[in-house]
Amino acid sequence: MEAWMNTISPHARMVKIVKSSTLSGEWVDFDHVFTYIEQGEAEFILNGVKYLAKEGDIFLMPPFMPHIIRTTSAVPLIQYIVHFDLNYDDARSRWKVTSLIDEETKQISENEMVLADVVPVSHLRTADRIELKRRFLMLQKVFLDEKPNHFLVEKAFCIELLHFFFLGQEGEANQEGKLTKGWGLLEKSIHFINRNYSNPGLDNHTISKHIGVSTNHLSFLFKDQLNITIHKYLTHVRIEQAKLRIIEGNRSLTAVAKEVGFSSIHLFSRSFKATVGITPSQFYAAHSNIRTGG
Incomplete structure (x- = not known):
């Protein structure tokens, strides 16, 4: 140390x-x-x-x-x-x-x-x-x-x-966390979603089938441990990935929507605004000077 x-x-x-x-x-x-x-x-x-x-x-x-x-x-x-x-x-x-x-x-x-x-x-x-x-x-x-x-x-x-x-760690016992219930299944699900979010056909059934559990059980774990539905988490991943691509500034919004798994630009725009609070074009305008290279 x-x-x-x-x-x-x-x-x-x-x-x-x-x-x-x-x-x-x-x-x-x-x-x-x-x-x-x-x-x-x-x-x-x-x-x-x-x-x-x-x-x-x-x-x-x-x-x-x-x-x-x-x-x-x-x-x-x-x-x-x-x-x-x-x-x-x-x-x-x-x-x-x-x-x-x-x-x-x-x-x-x-x-x-x-x-x-x-x-x-x-x-x-x-x-x-x-x-x-x-x-x-x-x-x-x-x-x-x-x-x-x-x-x-x-x-x-x-x-x-x-x-x-x-x-803040001196003089006190370190705060011990608790292993999250069903974390192994949740972790596998999260990794699977992060690898396959670009597939517009990805849904609760496909994810739970890959993990090897019922859709109801996996849905319960997401709600019980993360307080979020599988679909909402998938949308979160897609929107975060879309934000990164918009910031890069070298793709059209239609291309971004397709790359992150939305079946249409209209669904993408609606989901983006509901999640971020502004439209994709407004987000692009606000971050037009930010690029990964500095």
Whole structure:
């Protein structure tokens, strides 16, 4: 532990505050994700282990750790989120879309995975929460302003946030998560959906048949453990993939709709707006300057 602490040079890729009234979905990122819970409660399922998240909790997810999050409280969930690399790399510093997993982003050095075996959750005392939020907001301002030497200041704040994470683990037994009921079947289903979402004929029956259980049982597991239907999860995957392709900016919306498994542009547009809150064309306009290369 001491060795890597003495050698890291963090690079902040994204600093944001996310407020969600309802949230349910799975994410996988190629970098570290630091998440502080400012308000609300949620279930975090990390590699099949369920943690109950509440105000004052910090989650630290290393690269490629699948994380499913669903809100469980009446008040909106507010997350302070930082995406970062532990060690600066010039090529990686130009990657912006953190959930774009391809052959290039899959290549990762061993020194980026030193936190893979660390318990991914800690809980801060009230006084420490105040200090963490102050540091986070300062980091966000520096990140957005991009003034001279901002990279150096961002490194310092990232190191401080890591300090707060480990501070929250001191003096307390680490929060032990519970293995999610039926996780083996859910994991197989999620992987199957992620590999086959582009097939417009993919449905509950096809998925459950591949997994080897009844449609009713698989539907029960999705609702009971993830609080989401199989169809809604499939739609979530398709929309997330569509967003990545729209951001890339080299395909028509009709082509995007076909690539991610929608049978028509009309169904795609309707589903996209219902999920994201804006139309695909509005999303494209809002992200027209973002490209995977920087």
